[in-house]
Amino acid sequence: MKQPVIAIDGPAASGKSTVAALVAQALGALNVNTGAMFRAVTLAGMQRGITTAAMCTEERFRDILDHITLTYATNADGKLELQLDGDFPGAKLRSPEVAALVSPVATLGCVRDYLKQWQRSLAGTHLLVMEGRDIGTAVFPDARWKYFITASPEERARRRLNQSGETFTGATLEQVAAEIAERDRIDSTRAIAPLKPAPDAVLIDTTGMTIEDVVEQITRQVRHEI
Numbered sequence: 001m002k003q004p005v006i007a008i009d010g011p012a013a014s015g016k017s018t019v020a021a022l023v024a025q026a027l028g029a030l031n032v033n034t035g036a037m038f039r040a041v042t043l044a045g046m047q048r049g050i051t052t053a054a055m056c057t058e059e060r061f062r063d064i065l066d067h068i069t070l071t072y073a074t075n076a077d078g079k080l081e082l083q084l085d086g087d088f089p090g091a092k093l094r095s096p097e098v099a100a101l102v103s104p105v106a107t108l109g110c111v112r113d114y115l116k117q118w119q120r121s122l123a124g125t126h127l128l129v130m131e132g133r134d135i136g137t138a139v140f141p142d143a144r145w146k147y148f149i150t151a152s153p154e155e156r157a158r159r160r161l162n163q164s165g166e167t168f169t170g171a172t173l174e175q176v177a178a179e180i181a182e183r184d185r186i187d188s189t190r191a192i193a194p195l196k197p198a199p200d201a202v203l204i205d206t207t208g209m210t211i212e213d214v215v216e217q218i219t220r221q222v223r224h225e226i
Ligand code: DC
Pocket: 012, 013, 034, 035, 036, 038, 039, 102, 103, 106, 131, 132, 133, 134, 135, 183, 187
């Protein structure tokens, strides 16, 4: 039985978060951004003294995971938002400091297992849009719809630079491109659930496409098959 899940995977700054949010809105589905979950675990580590990639070990993070409360709660706007230890981390999740440490944290088996369990528990009878790196391959190999969204490295660097809060102030296109390339390298070469398209995923190269075109392609297919 295929699950009522639209899995949207792809590399950093490919535009998948924007696409996923709009697809969920158009279809009245629940939207889950799993990158934010990995970022929240990273922030929890930083709040407990983790400052370098070398400090991101299974042992340290097993202990951190034992002591955090990560959940969805209703925010002041009445919307469901990720909550860490009773606070809404919001924009902190997109800080350059979190961005620099999140890929090493995402290589850890204990972190991936913890989040995978939670991600799977969110599926039910309701239509779910889940966005990340391994949703179609590892979290929901039986998802009914799978998309792998990408764009050229130059296009992705440009998009990231235009996304406020994610890069250090004054960063150049070259610096941003190098940071994205390094994240891609760690995400695609890690031992557990590396970034790669599921064999049955629809590949969408969004270079030169508008967001609306991408959203339209996905929603048209889903509506047709629902
Ligand atoms: O999509 P994002 O940039 O917010 O993701 C942040 C990091 O989290 C990314 O470098 C890889 C990791 N990640 C992952 O390993 N698996 C996911 N399903 C989602 C994100």
